[in-house]
Every structure is written in C-alpha cells, then in structure tokens.
Amino acid sequence: MLRWALIFLVVALVAGVLGFGGIAGTSMGIAQILFMVFLVLFVVSLIMHLIRGRGV
Secondary structure, three states: OHHHHHHHHHHHHHHHHHOOHHHHHHHHHHHHHHHHHHHHHHHHHHHHHHHHOOOO
16 A cells, blocks of 8 residues: 555656646645555554564
8 A cells, every 4th residue: 555655646746747636636635545544554454463473
C-alpha cells in the first residue's frame, strides 16, 4: 500500500511539473488517502503485535 501511495505521489509531482493541475491534484489526494490508510493499518498491526506478544 505504501508503494501505491509513493507511485501516486510521483505521478502527482510529474503532472504538476508538466502543468496538468487537475491530474496532479487528484493524484496527490489519492496518495494522501493511501498513506493515511497505510499508517492506520501499521498502527493497528503494531498494537496487535504488542498485545499478543511474540507467540509462534
């Protein structure tokens, strides 16, 4: 998921440099959403790991 966020970020930067404002804005929005979802899933995974312990 982090890979997709970075891909959309790069697309947004390239589109911004080339002057495609609408595409750049949309790609940046998608990248932000994907990054936030990644962070939430990472934190939930970290908490679950700490609660469960090392296990098998």
